Amino acid sequence: MSTIKMAGPWITEHEIKIVNDCMLHGWDNYQYVEKFQKEFASYHGRKYGIMTPNCTTAIHLLLAGLGIKDGDEVIVPECTWIATSAPITYQRATPIFCDIDFENWCSSPKSIESYINSNTKAIIVVDLFGNMPDMNEILSIANKHNIPLIEDAAEALGSVYHGIKAGKFGIGSVFSFHRTKTIVTGEGGMLLLDDDKLYERCMFLRDHGRRSDGPAYYNFEVTFKYMPFNLQAAMGYAQFQRIEELVGKKRWIFKKYEEHLSDIPDIQLNSEPEGVINGAWVTGLVFGKSHNMSKLMAMEKLKQIGYPSRPFFYPLSSLPAYPGYKEKYESRNPKAYDISARGINLPCDLMLTEDQIVEYCNAIKKILIK
Numbered sequence: 001m002s003t004i005k006m007a008g009p010w011i012t013e014h015e016i017k018i019v020n021d022c023m024l025h026g027w028d029n030y031q032y033v034e035k036f037q038k039e040f041a042s043y044h045g046r047k048y049g050i051m052t053p054n055c056t057t058a059i060h061l062l063l064a065g066l067g068i069k070d071g072d073e074v075i076v077p078e079c080t081w082i083a084t085s086a087p088i089t090y091q092r093a094t095p096i097f098c099d100i101d102f103e104n105w106c107s108s109p110k111s112i113e114s115y116i117n118s119n120t121k122a123i124i125v126v127d128l129f130g131n132m133p134d135m136n137e138i139l140s141i142a143n144k145h146n147i148p149l150i151e152d153a154a155e156a157l158g159s160v161y162h163g164i165k166a167g168k169f170g171i172g173s174v175f176s177f178h179r180t181k182t183i184v185t186g187e188g189g190m191l192l193l194d195d196d197k198l199y200e201r202c203m204f205l206r207d208h209g210r211r212s213d214g215p216a217y218y219n220f221e222v223t224f225k226y227m228p229f230n231l232q233a234a235m236g237y238a239q240f241q242r243i244e245e246l247v248g249k250k251r252w253i254f255k256k257y258e259e260h261l262s263d264i265p266d267i268q269l270n271s272e273p274e275g276v277i278n279g280a281w282v283t284g285l286v287f288g289k290s291h292n293m294s295k296l297m298a299m300e301k302l303k304q305i306g307y308p309s310r311p312f313f314y315p316l317s318s319l320p321a322y323p324g325y326k327e328k329y330e331s332r333n334p335k336a337y338d339i340s341a342r343g344i345n346l347p348c349d350l351m352l353t354e355d356q357i358v359e360y361c362n363a364i365k366k367i368l369i370k
Helices: 013-025 031-043 055-065 086-090 109-115 135-145 196-206 230-240 243-260 295-304 325-329 334-341 354-367
Strands: 048-052 073-077 094-098 120-126 149-152 172-176 189-193 284-287 343-345
Touching: 013 230, 031 048, 031 189, 031 230, 048 055, 048 196, 048 230, 055 086, 055 149, 055 172, 055 189, 055 196, 073 109, 086 094, 094 109, 109 135, 120 135, 135 149, 189 196, 230 243, 243 354, 295 343, 295 354, 334 343
Parallel strands: 073 094, 073 120, 120 149, 149 172
Antiparallel strands: 048 189, 172 189, 284 343
């Protein structure tokens, strides 16, 4: 049985020192929340940062802040974790699933535009596994139709699109600090914004409808309790101070997979076209059709010889969570159904060594032997 882990963080004495300081001195203030929000936003060229308990709540906060409601439609890509689309349902709006591109596995601009109608009130794009969609084309479509664009950059810390960091696109963007991500707080999220009024509205919605200029314990609306906590932020802030080191290790892992799988024909790893830097939260692998290998077959074969893997995200419209959607979307989103069926994620543990990556690549080669 291999000792390779699917995912895990890189924790040093620096994080322990900062969290310990918060444990001793951080119970009567939000100093680490405030530092983390401000510096994380500035790093991404945004005016405001709002930390949340997780990335799902960050998306929900933004949709609520934009006034998404019953009867509205929000376009999201088929292949993403359900956290991207669930907040649409929280707002009693309707998720509309668009197809993805073969090259980057992200939202297809052509498919997005085909789903736009008078009910479309937002478009959410996802930087899948660190890959970047065709942002220039998607922004052009959003601007042409005057529809706000939201960037789900939960998996793209460190990715760059033609000189612009992931997290800078659209009216707002979100990040995740889940225990599997590049920066971890156990659970945690961040909403980044530039618009003053939208920021004020989201801050108001985050803490039970209280206003900073109102009386203490005085609520103007029934809203959410999406406040982070200082201990969580201390961990995130400490990790953020090592962001270049952490992203660098993720990219190193990705490049080592590229190197040691380069002799296998007809496979596709993360996209990194000219002008794009891939932060590579996780390395995806899509088997070409010549291998006759589905994701479920590959995962089972790897499991049998003692190696972990994860499935490429299922098309959301194919899931029981969205009954009746498959019949509507499968024929309109064929790329998502095709790519997803042939894709897996490779281990992305930040403590991976080159020897372990070589071992895992050899396991991939083993399951492909006819």
